[in-house]
Amino acid sequence: MRTQVGIVGAGPAGLVLAHLLRLEGVESVVLEARSREHVEHRVRAGVLEQGSVDLLTETGLADRLHREALVHHGIELRFAGRGHRIALSDLTGGRSITIYGQQEVVKDLIAARLTIGLPLLFEAEAVGLDGVGSDRPTIRFRHEGAGRELECDVIAGCDGFHGVCRDSVPDGVLSAFTREYPYGWLGILAAVAPSSDELIYSNHERGFSLHSLRSPELSRLYLQVAQEEDIGEWPDDRIWAELQVRLGLDGWTLHEGPILEKGVTGMRSFVIEPMQHGRLFLAGDAAHIVPPTGAKGMNLAIADVRILAEALVRWYRTGDPAGLDGYSEACLRRVWRAEHFSWWMTSMLHRAPDTDAFDRKLQLAQLEYVCTSEAAARSLAENYVGLAHV
Numbered sequence: 383m384r385t386q387v388g389i390v391g392a393g394p395a396g397l398v399l400a401h402l403l404r405l406e407g408v409e410s411v412v413l414e415a416r417s418r419e420h421v422e423h424r425v426r427a428g429v430l431e432q433g434s435v436d437l438l439t440e441t442g443l444a445d446r447l448h449r450e451a452l453v454h455h456g457i458e459l460r461f462a463g464r465g466h467r468i469a470l471s472d473l474t475g476g477r478s479i480t481i482y483g484q485q486e487v488v489k490d491l492i493a494a495r496l497t498i499g500l501p502l503l504f505e506a507e508a509v510g511l512d513g514v515g516s517d518r519p520t521i522r523f524r525h526e527g528a529g530r531e532l533e534c535d536v537i538a539g540c541d542g543f544h545g546v547c548r549d550s551v552p553d554g555v556l557s558a559f560t561r562e563y564p565y566g567w568l569g570i571l572a573a574v575a576p577s578s579d580e581l582i583y584s585n586h587e588r589g590f591s592l593h594s595l596r597s598p599e600l601s602r603l604y605l606q607v608a609q610e611e612d613i614g615e616w617p618d619d620r621i622w623a624e625l626q627v628r629l630g631l632d633g634w635t636l637h638e639g640p641i642l643e644k645g646v647t648g649m650r651s652f653v654i655e656p657m658q659h660g661r662l663f664l665a666g667d668a669a670h671i672v673p674p675t676g677a678k679g680m681n682l683a684i685a686d687v688r689i690l691a692e693a694l695v696r697w698y699r700t701g702d703p704a705g706l707d708g709y710s711e712a713c714l715r716r717v718w719r720a721e722h723f724s725w726w727m728t729s730m731l732h733r734a735p736d737t738d739a740f741d742r743k744l745q746l747a748q749l750e751y752v753c754t755s756e757a758a759a760r761s762l763a764e765n766y767v768g769l770a771h772v
């Protein structure tokens with residue numbers, strides 16, 4: 383097989399890239415290790431920045447999103463027995479966030495591609511890349527029980543944190559920057575109407591919790607737990623009891639319902655530099671990870687491939703490689719801004735095992751500042767809805 387851009391991974395990064403390239407007449411083939419059923423039902427992120435929604439809208443992918451998604455103009459920070467609203471839209475000249483599950487974004491992208499019969503192979507696992515330093519790189523993959531090869535002009539490694547593309551770069555080329563956090567998130571999806579119209583981030587002395595949602599019928603809630611927490615230790619009634627304590631506020635009720643899904647995710651910050659080598663370009667979680675507190679992961683993936691698509695189109699149209707040469711530098715400005723914001727939100731809201739009384743006072747002082755200073759609130763708000771100029 384041969385194509386112009388070989389894309390490994392059908393998550394938000396790979397699928398948005400394929401879509402943007404198609405609109406500009408650049409060919410691609412998407413290889414995805416898992417089944418369509420699996421990727422369309424993988425519950426992960428759910429907060430889209432204004433810029434991500436704008437891109438999906440401008441490129442004709444947001445009809446269902448605009449019918450079904452929920453637009454939010456604020457979030458709540460809850461601590462010391464009080465709730466404080468951060469008025470995102472008022473503080474950012476009308477920008478907002480949109481609640482629409484990542485799996486819904488993925489479903490829309492897959493449908494758009496398959497409807498017009500463009501190549502997207504499921505259960506096609508890339509096992510290695512060859513010749514990324516040459517002008518004919520190749521992806522080796524397994525599909526329908528056989529080993530196959532896809533020859534390309536360029537490879538886009540959109541295969542997430544555990545993919546194979548990043549490991550194909552020779553030793554010594556990439557620098558990795560990492561921060562592990564001594565806690566994880568236990569996340570549930572529950573068949574119950576959300577207890578609040580907006581997201582609630584709660585700093586409690588027993589640990590962080592988050593009230594989020596996916597639709598008027600589905601709530602998504604999280605509890606800070608140990609990094610290697612055994613989910614078996616958390617029967618449903620224990621989860622609800624802990625959420626009731628950590629989110630509890632006089633005059634407010636947390637509604638409980640059947641838990642449809644639960645799982646524990648570790649938290650880490652991770653960036654590799656540069657995000658490219660030869661004809662291989664890494665995008666999304668393949669190149670960087672943020673702790674989910676800032677709701678940035680899916681948005682960064684989309685922001686990367688917007689830059690990559692523009693660079694590829696320019697190269698194919700004019701032969702000018704400047705956009706491709708500057709890809710990594712252009713992405714990393716936004717990536718590091720989001721890394722800082724996600725780390726800052728995480729540090730302000732979680733209770734580390736070695737937190738002492740001094741740390742706790744600092745956290746509360748910072749939260750108080752964000753909730754009483756318009757300048758501090760505006761800084762949080764503009765990062766949360768996504769900085770337009772980075």
Ligand SMILES: Cc1cc2nc3c(=O)[nH]c(=O)nc-3n(C[C@H](O)[C@H](O)[C@H](O)COP(=O)(O)OP(=O)(O)OC[C@H]3O[C@@H](n4cnc5c(N)ncnc54)[C@H](O)[C@@H]3O)c2cc1C
Pocket residue numbers: 390391392393394395396413414415416421425426427428429484506507508509540541542543544545546569647665666667668674676677678679680683
């Ligand atoms: C378990 C989990 C829970 C998360 N929860 C949240 C959350 O609650 N809130 C939040 O803001 N963010 C969350 N995130 C982060 C967010 O979902 C990611 O940042 C986002 O998915 C990044 O998109 P991506 O396309 O770069 O990578 P991915 O979505 O990971 O897509 C990569 C794709 O590549 C495929 N792939 C991997 N290896 C190969 C291979 N060898 N060959 C072919 N295909 C391959 C994978 O199957 C996958 O479909 C979560 C992430 C994870 C992993």
